[in-house]
Amino acid sequence: MTTVMVVDDHPMWRDGVSRDLTGAGFEVVATAGTVAEAAARAAATQPQVVLMDMHLPDGNGAAATAAVLEVSGEAKILVLSASSEREDVLEAVKAGASGYLVKSASAAELLDAVRATADGQAVFTPGLAGLVLGEYRRMSTVPDAKGGADLPSLTERETEVLRFVAKGLSAKQIGTRLGVSHRTVENHVQSSLRKLHLSNRVELARYAMEHGLD
Structure with missing residues (x-):
């Protein structure tokens, strides 16, 4: 069973995504709403995949990505953000994110992306891969x-x-x-x-x- 941590500052969104993941057979081992929480909980739970929002109260998703990878080096970070801005995408990838998915993706697309990320694939919303390349x-x-x-x-x-x-x-x-x-x-x-x-x-x-x- 793939273990996942969900990082997002909106509790309702975080809980909804966690329910979808659990229903699809993933194990949600932690959730977090800030950069500090993400680092601390990643260190404690060592998730295989981290779903990461780009905008958090105490920093951005790139900072959280770097913080999580520092304490959980085997984790794979999949950004799930409302933003498809060039700067956000590139900053996340440069910080170590494996992929970037916008929140307009369907539940099925999200679940497929988490599976692919766990398998070591680089997953991007169509159009963003070309930007990164x-x-x-x-x-x-x-x-x-x-x-x-x-x-x-x-x-x-x-x-x-x-x-x-x-x-x-x-x-x-x-x-x-x-x-x-x-x-x-x-x-x-x-x-x-x-x-x-x-x-x-x-x-x-x-x-x-x-x-x-x-």
């Missing part, structure tokens, strides 16, 4: 990163899969795009992780973003 490309200082020239150890198919991983697609979605099974996609992902000395899909997605793959 563009920013990482702009910030990239790797001199030979253009066009993936610094990835000689990856096969053409592995690089192709990597581009889809960076966009937040699941193995099943990538398989559909490429006409292969999701197991074949996962084999390519695992091979890429080994070659690049990375540990999970989130790190792989960030690697792709930092190296200008789209």
Whole structure:
């Protein structure tokens, strides 16, 4: 059972999301309404996934993300916010968030996003993944990163899969795009992780973003 902490300063919203998660088979181990509460309760419960609001009374979601990861390094942070502002999205990702979902998402989309985040996928509301990719490309200082020239150890198919991983697609979605099974996609992902000395899909997605793959 995946353990989840819900961080939001609105009690009714927090309780409603917690009920949806519990009903779907997740274990909500903690809730919090401030940055300070989020850090303290993450340290105590070590949740696998943290649903994080971007606007809290004593700071923002980026500060809370950094605080939670400092005390619970294995947690995966999925921002769930009413804001889709560029600055909020980029600040959250730079602080260590694995994904970003706007609150207009349906309950089913939220539950799917939590499952995907727990599995190590980078999940973004459509349109936001492109924003993050563009920013990482702009910030990239790797001199030979253009066009993936610094990835000689990856096969053409592995690089192709990597581009889809960076966009937040699941193995099943990538398989559909490429006409292969999701197991074949996962084999390519695992091979890429080994070659690049990375540990999970989130790190792989960030690697792709930092190296200008789209």
